[in-house]
Amino acid sequence: MLNPYVALLMSFALCALVATIMVCASWILGPKHPTKTKLEIFETGNPPLGSLRGMRFPVKFYLTAILFIVFDIEVVFMYPWAVIFRQLGWAGLAEMAVFVAVLTVGLAYVWRVGALEWE
Amino acid sequence: MIEIPFGAAEAWAIAPFTVIALFAMGILLYETFRTDDHGPELTFWFSILGLAGAAIASLLAWDNGSVAFGGTFATDGVAVFTNLICILAAGLSLMMGVHYMELIRVRAREFQPLVLFAVSGMFIMGGARDLIVLFLGIEVMSIPAYVLAGIHRQDHASGEAALKYFLLGAFATSFLLYGIALVYGATGTTTYAGISMALSTAPHLALLGGIALLIVALGFKVGVVPFHFWAPDVYQGAPTAVTALMAVGIKAAAVVGTARLFLSGFAGMHVEWSIVLWWISVATMTLGNVVAIVQSNVKRMLAYSSVAHAGYLIAAIASGTPRGGGAILFYLLAYAFMNLGAFAVVIAVGAKDEPNEKMSDFAGLATRRPLLSGAMALFLLSLMGIPPLVGFVGKLYIIEALIAAGQVGLGVIVILNSVVSGYYYLRVIIEMFMKDATREIPALDPRPYLMVCVAIALAGTIFFGIFPDLALEAARDSFAALR
Numbered sequence: 153m154l155n156p157y158v159a160l161l162m163s164f165a166l167c168a169l170v171a172t173i174m175v176c177a178s179w180i181l182g183p184k185h186p187t188k189t190k191l192e193i194f195e196t197g198n199p200p201l202g203s204l205r206g207m208r209f210p211v212k213f214y215l216t217a218i219l220f221i222v223f224d225i226e227v228v229f230m231y232p233w234a235v236i237f238r239q240l241g242w243a244g245l246a247e248m249a250v251f252v253a254v255l256t257v258g259l260a261y262v263w264r265v266g267a268l269e270w271e
Numbered sequence: 272m273i274e275i276p277f278g279a280a281e282a283w284a285i286a287p288f289t290v291i292a293l294f295a296m297g298i299l300l301y302e303t304f305r306t307d308d309h310g311p312e313l314t315f316w317f318s319i320l321g322l323a324g325a326a327i328a329s330l331l332a333w334d335n336g337s338v339a340f341g342g343t344f345a346t347d348g349v350a351v352f353t354n355l356i357c358i359l360a361a362g363l364s365l366m367m368g369v370h371y372m373e374l375i376r377v378r379a380r381e382f383q384p385l386v387l388f389a390v391s392g393m394f395i396m397g398g399a400r401d402l403i404v405l406f407l408g409i410e411v412m413s414i415p416a417y418v419l420a421g422i423h424r425q426d427h428a429s430g431e432a433a434l435k436y437f438l439l440g441a442f443a444t445s446f447l448l449y450g451i452a453l454v455y456g457a458t459g460t461t462t463y464a465g466i467s468m469a470l471s472t473a474p475h476l477a478l479l480g481g482i483a484l485l486i487v488a489l490g491f492k493v494g495v496v497p498f499h500f501w502a503p504d505v506y507q508g509a510p511t512a513v514t515a516l517m518a519v520g521i522k523a524a525a526v527v528g529t530a531r532l533f534l535s536g537f538a539g540m541h542v543e544w545s546i547v548l549w550w551i552s553v554a555t556m557t558l559g560n561v562v563a564i565v566q567s568n569v570k571r572m573l574a575y576s577s578v579a580h581a582g583y584l585i586a587a588i589a590s591g592t593p594r595g596g597g598a599i600l601f602y603l604l605a606y607a608f609m610n611l612g613a614f615a616v617v618i619a620v621g622a623k624d625e626p627n628e629k630m631s632d633f634a635g636l637a638t639r640r641p642l643l644s645g646a647m648a649l650f651l652l653s654l655m656g657i658p659p660l661v662g663f664v665g666k667l668y669i670i671e672a673l674i675a676a677g678q679v680g681l682g683v684i685v686i687l688n689s690v691v692s693g694y695y696y697l698r699v700i701i702e703m704f705m706k707d708a709t710r711e712i713p714a715l716d717p718r719p720y721l722m723v724c725v726a727i728a729l730a731g732t733i734f735f736g737i738f739p740d741l742a743l744e745a746a747r748d749s750f751a752a753l754r
Contacts, residue, residue: 236273243275257296264303 294321348749432508556582
């Protein structure tokens with residue numbers, strides 16, 4: 153008895169193997185001539201100003217990122233809903249309306265506590 | 272056309288947490304949009320109104336026969352009983368919070384809405400008849416709890432508690448999902464009804480693995496040994512009003528969720544899982560009690576005591592009978608009254624910027640606050656299991672259920688552990704009544720809400736100790752009707 157999913161597993165294993173061989177081969181076989189210019193950050197990047205350790209950066213980036221992730225994930229729920237929107241009919245529309253209403257409460261809260269203000 | 276099932280059963284099933292979620296959102300919006308600051312009282316009463324509405328909705332929705340959403344959610348007696356315990360826990364925690372948040376100088380407008388959101392998650396856990404719904408309930412309950420643990424932002428211990436609780440909670444969630452995946456793989460379904468039918472034909476090893484992972488995840492939420500390490504730190508670090516909610520409400524919802532899963536979904540594999548729960552239960556109550564003995568901080572002692580009580584509850588699940596289930600519900604009610612009362616007294620002893628949680632801070636309390644000390648003594652005696660208080664009746668029914676199920680050994684261990692617990696409960700009483708105050712503690716201004724909270728807890732502790740039948744019959748019937 154051979155499970156049909158064994159083929160899938162073998163395909164995964166093959167993919168992993170090929171990828172590993174390609175990366176390793178180019179690492180081993182490829183010529184390396186590091187110069188100072190080559191090791192610098194490419195073109196548009198700024199040269200680093202000191203060590204990253206102990207560097208402080210504004211917490212507002214963190215807050216914005218968190219808020220982005222939260223609302224981004226919520227919107228992801230809308231994609232499968234949109235795909236079967238017609239089959240769901242009015243009940244589906246009502247459910248999504250409730251969902252968006254709850255989301256709006258969250259947005260209103262975030263706005264009022266000042267989490268959206270950059271300065 | 273895809274039919275979304277939504278009839279009368281569904282409407283009633285979601286009524287309790289719709290009410291509570293609407294109140295939570297309303298209070299949140301009101302708190303964020305108002306410009307003046309007029310204390311927490313008004314929103315507190317709105318929260319109480321929401322909890323009362325949810326209690327009424329739960330009672331109206333009570334229907335042992337019907338299940339909603341394709342059999343994944345029940346509004347049976349177990350769910351209603353759990354809802355009422357969680358409402359009690361949340362109501363008393365909020366009542367403690369009115370003064371306590373002022374005391375620790377926290378002006379968090381999110382406190383009351385977050386408690387209500389957590390309660391809506393507890394409702395989902397109480398009625399879940401499907402692993403996915405159980406997962407949903409755990410998450411809706413836990414995420415507000417993570418925030419609540421850290422709501423005292425100036426306090427490092429509170430932040431530590433929140434981070435620990437969150438990281439370990441997220442870890443437990445992954446265990447839960449792995450367990451659900453394995454059980455689904457073995458049985459082809461996530462509903463308890465489907466699982467119990469598929470048990471005999473399902474591949475044994477995958478099923479055992481799934482059950483083991485589910486025990487790990489639920490054991491974390493309940494706080495049983497060896498998944499209890501977060502509990503003392505989180506309970507001690509979180510603001511006391513939040514600790515009360517976590518130690519009672521969250522524990523109640525998690526225990527009932529576990530009990531329903533094992534007594535209905537996995538009922539056919541009782542032989543396999545009861546031995547695991549037997550050992551977990553013995554380890555939990557023994558470790559909780561023994562470690563509580565050496566604590567010098569009353570809040571931390573109560574944290575370990577709550578670990579020990581989780582052990583008694585797991586023992587009742589291990590009995591595997593509906594009688595054990597009924598004993599769990601009654602014990603949770605008893606535990607809610609006496610433990611919330613004890614935490615309220617801990618808050619009442621504290622002053623501004625002085626938590627006064629050490630054992631020595633309770634020395635000579637009886638001469639300064641005789642009524643408060645008397646109440647604390649009764650709560651502690653009840654936690655220990657002294658008649659005619661409710662804790663005694665609760666333990667009695669757990670032991671009775673264990674003996675009826677033939678687990679006499681476990682019953683004896685529960686009794687022995689109760690004796691051990693006497694040591695640390697009585698120590699607080701000795702400090703309060705037989706020692707002199709070690710230092711001058713300033714007189715406190717009256718705090719009516721806190722005193723009402725102590726009074727309600729005391730009334731419940733005494734009333735249900737003398738007249739247990741009222742709640743006990745309901746608790747037993749609800750689990751006997753469990754399908």
